Amino acid sequence: MTKPKVLISDKMDPNAKRIFEERGCDVDVITGETPEQLIARIGEYDGLAIRSSTKVTKEILDAATNLKVIGRAGIGVDNVDIPYASGKGVVVMNTPFGNSITTAEHAIAMMFALARQIPEANAQTKEGKWPKNAFMGVEVTGKTLGLIGAGNIGSIVASRALGLKMKVVAYDPFLTPERAVEMGVEKADLDTLLAKADFITLHTPLTEQTRNILSEDNLAKTKKGVRIVNCARGGLIDENALKKMLDSGHVAGAALDVFQTEPAKESPLFECDNFICTPHLGASTTEAQVNVALQVAEQLADYLVNGGVTNALNMPSLSAEEAPKLKPYMKLAEQLGSLVGQLTRDSVPRISIHTEGAAAELNMKPMVAAVLSGFLRVQSDSVNMVNAPYLAKERGLEVREVKTEREGNYHTLIRVSVKTEAGERSVAGTLFNNADPRLIELFGIKVEAELTGHMMYIVNEDAPGFIGRIGTLLGENGINIGTFNLGRREAGGEAILLLSVDSAVNDEVLKAANELPGVKLVKALTFA
Ligand SMILES: NC(=O)c1ccc[n+]([C@@H]2O[C@H](COP(=O)([O-])OP(=O)(O)OC[C@H]3O[C@@H](n4cnc5c(N)ncnc54)[C@H](O)[C@@H]3O)[C@@H](O)[C@H]2O)c1
Numbered sequence: 001m002t003k004p005k006v007l008i009s010d011k012m013d014p015n016a017k018r019i020f021e022e023r024g025c026d027v028d029v030i031t032g033e034t035p036e037q038l039i040a041r042i043g044e045y046d047g048l049a050i051r052s053s054t055k056v057t058k059e060i061l062d063a064a065t066n067l068k069v070i071g072r073a074g075i076g077v078d079n080v081d082i083p084y085a086s087g088k089g090v091v092v093m094n095t096p097f098g099n100s101i102t103t104a105e106h107a108i109a110m111m112f113a114l115a116r117q118i119p120e121a122n123a124q125t126k127e128g129k130w131p132k133n134a135f136m137g138v139e140v141t142g143k144t145l146g147l148i149g150a151g152n153i154g155s156i157v158a159s160r161a162l163g164l165k166m167k168v169v170a171y172d173p174f175l176t177p178e179r180a181v182e183m184g185v186e187k188a189d190l191d192t193l194l195a196k197a198d199f200i201t202l203h204t205p206l207t208e209q210t211r212n213i214l215s216e217d218n219l220a221k222t223k224k225g226v227r228i229v230n231c232a233r234g235g236l237i238d239e240n241a242l243k244k245m246l247d248s249g250h251v252a253g254a255a256l257d258v259f260q261t262e263p264a265k266e267s268p269l270f271e272c273d274n275f276i277c278t279p280h281l282g283a284s285t286t287e288a289q290v291n292v293a294l295q296v297a298e299q300l301a302d303y304l305v306n307g308g309v310t311n312a313l314n315m316p317s318l319s320a321e322e323a324p325k326l327k328p329y330m331k332l333a334e335q336l337g338s339l340v341g342q343l344t345r346d347s348v349p350r351i352s353i354h355t356e357g358a359a360a361e362l363n364m365k366p367m368v369a370a371v372l373s374g375f376l377r378v379q380s381d382s383v384n385m386v387n388a389p390y391l392a393k394e395r396g397l398e399v400r401e402v403k404t405e406r407e408g409n410y411h412t413l414i415r416v417s418v419k420t421e422a423g424e425r426s427v428a429g430t431l432f433n434n435a436d437p438r439l440i441e442l443f444g445i446k447v448e449a450e451l452t453g454h455m456m457y458i459v460n461e462d463a464p465g466f467i468g469r470i471g472t473l474l475g476e477n478g479i480n481i482g483t484f485n486l487g488r489r490e491a492g493g494e495a496i497l498l499l500s501v502d503s504a505v506n507d508e509v510l511k512a513a514n515e516l517p518g519v520k521l522v523k524a525l526t527f528a
């Protein structure tokens with residue numbers, strides 16, 4: 001087996017390269033390239049490991065013809081065009097916890113730097129001014145910290161602030177009252193937070209809802225003398241409005257690690273004395289960089305070598321332990337999806353995936369993605385498990401999931417049903433020996449078949465002599481039959497024949513089969 005090839009395109013702790021190599025990948029570390037250079041090179045790689053400098057744009061993804069996975073050593077993935085990557089079937093992963101403590105500590109450091117004007121005092125002292133009377137700070141003890149965003153980093157900041165004897169008021173629409181109690185913070189709406197906080201710290205991603213969350217209007221609602229810290233994302237604060245508020249003295253100080261445009265080589269904020277900044281250093285500690293480098297390399301290698309999916313933003317997670325157990329189920333799911341896709345001519349507004357028995361105890365998301373991938377691959381070769389759920393959504397296909405933990409006739413079963421103009425049609429399959437996928441029902445008819453390679457699906461009237469006639473036709477055309485699988489509704493009624501053949505069946509043979517007496521429908525099928 002050829003080794004997966006990975007490119008590390010941003011400065012990353014050397015442990016990442018070591019882990020990739022130990023886990024069986026070939027690695028190149030090539031940093032600081034222009035987009036054009038990366039476009040010229042990216043086609044060779046199966047995996048791409050980045051921090052924030054590499055911008056994974058549409059153009060890069062279009063050139064990345066072998067790329068299967070992108071790993072961000074860090075949290076924010078705003079430098080990756082995730083919808084486009086998903087459309088291309090590329091998994092995008094991040095490392096959500098590796099730099100959280102470090103970033104929370106940076107926010108606390110920025111808060112202290114603001115409270116005691118440390119950078120300016122440092123600069124003037126070094127200039128030989130000994131400016132002892134020029135600075136007067138504030139204590140943080142007893143003050144209120146307004147926390148906007150109470151996720152991983154926000155909750156660490158809250159715990160540190162509580163340790164500093166601050167009160168913490170948190171605004172986060174997804175924060176439950178129970179979690180707020182557990183964190184020891186007061187849950188509030190944004191206006192209440194703005195009115196109460198002596199310090200405000202931001203810890204949300206940049207989304208349409210959070211962009212300019214500290215807008216001119218919201219900054220005007222803050223307490224006079226508030227100090228503001230942003231170690232999350234540029235774009236959360238209106239920088240022009242912040243400059244006005246710093247100039248007027250309404251905002252006593254602001255500390256930004258992140259800017260609307262980065263690298264921020266110039267900014268009107270740089271003119272303000274009560275403004276301090278760092279060049280996106282929130283995650284820059286030795287500990288955090290080792291953590292994220294190890295994590296990203298482990299996750300990417302696990303995906304490329306074993307199919308394990310951890311911390312993916314566009315695909316359900318699948319642990320390295322789950323992956324082997326789910327593998328035969330995903331194969332079965334994909335085959336059933338493909339069978340329905342190949343046999344359904346009408347447009348399908350809804351597809352339902354039903355797991356029963358042992359299958360219902362497993363993580364369903366990967367099986368659903370596999371069904372959709374098989375179903376939609378009939379429409380395009382480039383469909384895979386990553387992009388199938390997105391394509392389904394884009395095409396308005398409603399996807400239903402049902403689980404029945406009780407066993408039926410089989411200890412484990414997956415059923416795929418589609419709603420068509422002719423009504424609901426379904427196929428079902430099981431695993432033999434927990435490993436071998438088998439079709440067991442096709443559109444209401446019991447049939448046992450392995451879905452493999454080239455196959456023929458024939459619907460005919462159940463009458464003597466038919467099997468001989470089809471065998472003769474295929475034999476005369478040099479087509480060798482592998483397996484014969486028969487099913488029928490009732491004796492003398494509608495029957496189906498699923499046969500595997502050693503070579504593709506051409507249109508002429510299909511036409512001749514269609515013309516055999518009693519035949520209602522003939523279709524060639526192909527399975528991976
Ligand atoms: N400066 C740096 O170097 C650095 C390092 C790491 C992370 N970050 C950034 O810090 C931010 C937070 O990271 P995290 O790991 O805590 O993320 P997280 O996903 O754990 O937490 C984000 C929180 O924001 C909340 N949120 C979402 N929309 C909101 C809204 N409209 N209003 C208020 N809250 C909202 C979410 O509910 C969640 O609790 C991210 O933007 C990340 O990219 C920056």
Ligand SMILES: O=C(O)CC[C@@H](O)C(=O)O
Nearest residue numbers: 051052073074075076283
């Ligand atoms: O890689 C970095 O230095 C920044 C990381 C940070 O912005 C993140 O979102 O994890």
